[in-house]
Amino acid sequence: MKNRLNQQYILQFIYQLLTTPSPSGFCHQIMRKIEDEATRLGYSYTTTKKGCGVITVPGKDHDHILGLSAHVDTLGAMVRSIKESGMIRFTPIGGYVMSTIEGEYCKIHTRDGQTYAGTVLTTQPSPHVYAEAREQKREEANMEIRIDEMVKSKKDVEALGIAVGDFISFDPRTVIGENGFIKSRHLDDKAGVAVIFGLLEMLRRENITPVHTLKIFISTYEEVGHGASYLPPEIDELIAVDMGSMGEDLCCTEQDVSICAKDSSGPYDYDMVTKLINLAKKEGLSYVVDIYPFYGSDVSAALKGGNNIRGALIGPGVHASHSMERTHVEGLLNATALLAAYVLSE
Incomplete structure (x- = not known):
């Protein structure tokens, strides 16, 4: 799956995101860029009352709706x-x-x-x-x-x-090195947004229809705790694409896609996590399974908000989160490939 991804597109888009100011509550500029890019790729785009974006990708099956989320708001x-x-x-x-x-x-x-x-x-x-x-x-x-x-x-x-x-x-101080390292503030979670758009670009370029209709939720208040507290009610399961934590007794590196089994809000859905692990193995991706002790995601907010969903969390490894962060293009590609494998599987 990785060889079907457009690395240049992902890197160009992440740079555009990282260099657009968007602290929580001040996301109007970056959400205009999200809307422009979604519509340029040919997808339907709407907004919620609090300014989150919803991108719809029709699938072969309209009865089961798979949600994907990432947040553009930053510290x-x-x-x-x-x-x-x-x-x-x-x-x-x-x-x-x-x-x-x-x-x-x-x-x-x-x-x-x-x-x-x-x-x-x-x-x-x-x-x-x-x-x-x-x-x-x-x-x-x-x-x-x-x-x-x-x-x-x-x-x-x-x-x-x-x-x-x-x-x-x-100031994000964004630097994309020739060796693949990406240094910047706010990779949490603009790296995740770039991963989702890397998937969207591949689906459009190769004219691929996902198995299930996708509802992509771009949230604007995740850093203050209520990003995806409301979701479109038709969503049945949600994968949050956020940063993979690194350090202490965690296994993740910047080149991996991290699959979170549990964070501070509790364990993620058993079947979804198992499916993600099996797909990562099948695709030959560099992946790890980790526990994030001081972490909450859009799935956490959605469940606390009363949404009737199953949830999982993945993301590229990010070092020094909430500080001077760093990831690697391989982490972005592994995360995008795992997401693509999931949306194209039965």
Whole structure:
């Protein structure tokens, strides 16, 4: 199956996704790109009331509906207050460790469409000035954003149009290496979205009809816990395509597709997980089965939201999740190939 995939398309699309700001709740720009690409490929596209996208791919069997999900929303921040010094205090969007964004470049997106550059710093950023700079605890109260504008006061910042509630996105610093490594923030879960579109491109290019009708759900609030809490009610089973966790006693590498047997929300559907394992073996894919101890997915949100579905979770291996992440093109291809094998199997 892997030799039928368009690697160049997947890499081009993941770069487009990664370089489009989309912290949870600020996904209108990236969802326009999702809609444009889905319709360019010839698929039906609709949106839910909270801005999630639904792409429909007709199958041979319309009675059983297979859902696939991935989320475009990322970690980010929001303006909490403007300090008298002209610095911005922010509140985090999503669960990250503050030390992972220290020194990061960012953008402040105002409600009237302006964008301003800035840098995330501690309130004691220089050891030449502050005796406790190295020991200062990296927590929300001790972090702030320096704006790259001539501002010296709260009034100066407000004059730019910056206000409480404005969204802040972090520079993804995306690099796609010639050796196949992809380094970037927000591979969680734009790598998963690229995997799904790699499948869609193959189905369209080769004029393939999946066994069951597909409903592809692109969620916009996964990082804050309720991404796929609502699903189209006709969906019978759902595969979330998200990052494969790495580290501690996990087996996954960046070249593998990870099949999750259990995460913090509990075990995934026995039959679906078994089928995914057997297909990975049959296709000769590099895969692992892992347990994610501190993880929840779109399937987790869907089940907690009361959806009557079975669920499974797969994804390419991603190192240093919620920090400076890295994956590999082989992980993307293995995940796409496993997904393709599933939708083309009885």
